Amino acid sequence: MKFSVQSKAIAMLFSVGLIAGCSSTGDPMEDADFGSDVSAVDQQGGSTVYSDGTRDGVSSAQLSDEERMAAQQQSQQMALRDVTVFYFDFDTAEISAESRDVLVAHARYLSANPSMNARLEGHADDRGTSEYNLALGERRANAVQRFLIVNGASRGQLETISYGEEKPAVQGMSDSARSQNRRVELIFR
Amino acid sequence: MTQALNMTSLTTPTTLKALSKAAVRAGMALFFLLATSLPLRAELLIRITEGVDSALPIAVVPFAESGAIPPGDTLADIVQSDLTMSSEFRTLPAEKMLSLPSQRSEVHFRDWRLLGQRYVLVGQLTRQGDRLEARYELFDVNREERILGESAGAPLGNLRTLAHYVSDRVYEAITGERGAFSTQLAYITRENVGDKVRYRLQVSDIDGKRSRVRLESAEPILSPAWSRDGSRLAYVSFETGKPAIYVHELASGKRTKIADFRGLNSAPAWSPDGKSLLMTLSKDGNADIYRMDLASRDLTKLTDHWAIETEATYSAGGDEIFFTSDRSGGPQIYRQKGKGEPRRMTFGSRYNARPRPDHKGEFVYYVHQRSSGFHIARTNLKSGEETVLTRTESDESPSVSPNGRMLIYATRQGGASVLTVISADGGAAYSLPATEGDVREPAWGPLPR
Numbered sequence: 001m002k003f004s005v006q007s008k009a010i011a012m013l014f015s016v017g018l019i020a021g022c023s024s025t026g027d028p029m030e031d032a033d034f035g036s037d038v039s040a041v042d043q044q045g046g047s048t049v050y051s052d053g054t055r056d057g058v059s060s061a062q063l064s065d066e067e068r069m070a071a072q073q074q075s076q077q078m079a080l081r082d083v084t085v086f087y088f089d090f091d092t093a094e095i096s097a098e099s100r101d102v103l104v105a106h107a108r109y110l111s112a113n114p115s116m117n118a119r120l121e122g123h124a125d126d127r128g129t130s131e132y133n134l135a136l137g138e139r140r141a142n143a144v145q146r147f148l149i150v151n152g153a154s155r156g157q158l159e160t161i162s163y164g165e166e167k168p169a170v171q172g173m174s175d176s177a178r179s180q181n182r183r184v185e186l187i188f189r
Numbered sequence: 190m191t192q193a194l195n196m197t198s199l200t201t202p203t204t205l206k207a208l209s210k211a212a213v214r215a216g217m218a219l220f221f222l223l224a225t226s227l228p229l230r231a232e233l234l235i236r237i238t239e240g241v242d243s244a245l246p247i248a249v250v251p252f253a254e255s256g257a258i259p260p261g262d263t264l265a266d267i268v269q270s271d272l273t274m275s276s277e278f279r280t281l282p283a284e285k286m287l288s289l290p291s292q293r294s295e296v297h298f299r300d301w302r303l304l305g306q307r308y309v310l311v312g313q314l315t316r317q318g319d320r321l322e323a324r325y326e327l328f329d330v331n332r333e334e335r336i337l338g339e340s341a342g343a344p345l346g347n348l349r350t351l352a353h354y355v356s357d358r359v360y361e362a363i364t365g366e367r368g369a370f371s372t373q374l375a376y377i378t379r380e381n382v383g384d385k386v387r388y389r390l391q392v393s394d395i396d397g398k399r400s401r402v403r404l405e406s407a408e409p410i411l412s413p414a415w416s417r418d419g420s421r422l423a424y425v426s427f428e429t430g431k432p433a434i435y436v437h438e439l440a441s442g443k444r445t446k447i448a449d450f451r452g453l454n455s456a457p458a459w460s461p462d463g464k465s466l467l468m469t470l471s472k473d474g475n476a477d478i479y480r481m482d483l484a485s486r487d488l489t490k491l492t493d494h495w496a497i498e499t500e501a502t503y504s505a506g507g508d509e510i511f512f513t514s515d516r517s518g519g520p521q522i523y524r525q526k527g528k529g530e531p532r533r534m535t536f537g538s539r540y541n542a543r544p545r546p547d548h549k550g551e552f553v554y555y556v557h558q559r560s561s562g563f564h565i566a567r568t569n570l571k572s573g574e575e576t577v578l579t580r581t582e583s584d585e586s587p588s589v590s591p592n593g594r595m596l597i598y599a600t601r602q603g604g605a606s607v608l609t610v611i612s613a614d615g616g617a618a619y620s621l622p623a624t625e626g627d628v629r630e631p632a633w634g635p636l637p638r
Contacts, residue, residue, distance in 0.1 A: 091515075091519060091520075091540070126583065127558075127563060127583070128520070128540060128542060128556065128558070128563065128585075129500065129513070129520075129542045129543040129556050129585055129586070130411055130412070130585065130586070130629075130630065131411075131412060131455050131456040131469065131499050131500045131513075131543065132497065132499055132500060132513055132515075132520050132542045132543065134411075134432070134453060134455050134456075134469075134499070135453060135455075135469065135471070135475075135476040135497040135499045136497065138452060138453055138471055138475075138476065139475070139476075139497065142475075160452075161430075161431055161432075162432075162453065163409065163427070164411075166409035166411065166427075167409070171604075172604070173583065173601065173604070
């Protein structure tokens with residue numbers, strides 16, 4: 001779990017950098033241009049951006065409406081990306097409706113940050129056989145991988161592994177425990 | 190330690206070459222255990238959860254002992270527990286016995302009839318230097334006949350080997366089938382140590398005693414599979430961070446990583462000749478079944494389907510494979526000859542998986558879902574008739590004894606995973622919980638040769 005905490009921290013820094021970067025350059029951000037804005041930040045270099053924005057806290061009074069909207073969308077995307085675990089029904093690998101928006105945000109982020117890599121860990125609950133569950137966990141991880149690729153991530157950024165029922169998130173045999181164990185974890189590295 | 194076990198018949202003094210070969214092997218195995226000095230781990234405990242009425246009553250009389258016999262379970266204790274575990278016998282507690290004979294002249298059949306016993310086993314255990322010698326006689330109470338009279342010996346430290354051998358002889362004399370008490374069990378334990386998980390591959394006697402750790406890892410180990418000569422185990426280990434298939438020679442401890450492709454490397458199963466393994470690989474995109482020739486490492490793809498194909502195993506004769514596929518929408522069991530068209534063989538519920546055939550090719554055992562949970566079921570290969578054998582609700586990993594009479598599987602008890610032994614027709618249940626943590630993925634080893 002260390003990975004996910006670190007990666008969240010990195011993602012936050014990037015995002016703070018983005019907002020600060022906008023305010024300093026005055027470039028309006030548009031949703032559709034999400035990718036190119038990020039690359040602009042990359043060109044500026046991370047450290048400059050941090051010293052600009054971290055202390056003064058990006059006061060909204062200094063932002064134009066457009067900038068505020070862009071920042072809002074930005075933080076929405078960031079909030080979406082806080083979700084890194086995706087759940088499945090028993091013996092299925094169908095990506096749920098509520099996972100889709102989040103995965104799209106992750107895909108855009110990966111697309112905008114080609115140097116970022118992620119690992120997709122597929123899991124199953126304890127019901128059924130362990131070897132079939134290994135294959136089922138892989139099918140889930142592959143389904144998430146395909147979804148991310150279709151939405152902009154590149155195959156080279158994504159690695160998949162299945163643990164089947166070997167690494168439950170929650171111990172126990174209750175419906176609730178089991179529903180939390182049927183999952184794919186997206187881990188940035 | 191050249192011979193772990195020798196045996197002579199009291200009635201017809203014959204020497205059995207096959208037995209002395211097994212004896213030499215057992216001796217070597219013991220030598221290995223001493224040499225590697227892996228730590229002893231918490232052993233499994235047998236707990237009787239259910240009995241059967243049809244069990245044959247047998248009195249195993251405590252053996253007369255001479256010389257300094259090592260303390261601990263006695264030979265009669267071990268034989269009793271073996272016979273009870275088979276669920277085909279019901280043993281008489283020693284305190285109910287009217288006398289404790291140790292040879293024919295002391296056996297009063299009327300007493301044993303009075304106690305409702307069908308068979309009586311008596312004997313003597315003698316220490317001679319660093320060896321133990323057992324002489325034993327088995328009587329049919331109704332016929333007042335001796336049906337077995339033999340002696341067998343083992344090194345001093347091998348009382349359990351000797352006792353399991355006596356159990357095998359008694360079992361065979363009465364049922365006509367080879368006993369499976371001298372076989373071994375491979376299984377995986379999972380234990381939380383602080384915030385870490387320890388996985389251990391262990392091999393023990395079939396009653397859970399004399400367990401030894403063969404592999405220990407912080408990452409999952411699963412699917413141990415015995416070669417049919419009992420010399421090697423194949424299994425899946427995540428020790429490198431991803432699943433790979435290893436072949437482990439038990440005598441030397443030598444391990445070889447034989448499959449480490451992109452994606453899944455799982456569900457190894459030996460060919461009858463021990464020269465190739467069936468395995469599940471997903472290197473071409475999704476899980477399919479392959480056969481790997483161990484000498485050349487050449488792969489033959491046996492299934493080619495977008496669905497999951499896994500958990501393959503050879504039929505008793507080796508001319509066919511059984512496997513799980515969810516091509517119909519959920520996991521079901523299929524059988525296939527060579528690279529031919531697979532035939533579906535389970536229809537009774539929406540989830541049937543991980544087939545395991547018996548040695549005679551009569552039945553296939555598998556995990557079967559009903560509304561009541563996951564149970565073990567079997568299908569008669571001739572008639573197609575399906576029987577559900579277990580009533581517990583999270584049953585997994587069936588493994589048949591090499592004589593086809595018993596079945597071991599993993600289930601849940603009080604939140605922990607335990608192993609349970611039942612008779613192959615589902616008659617009785619004996620559970621072997623780990624003293625700590627979970628115990629899973631049992632694999633019943635072959636008969637000693």
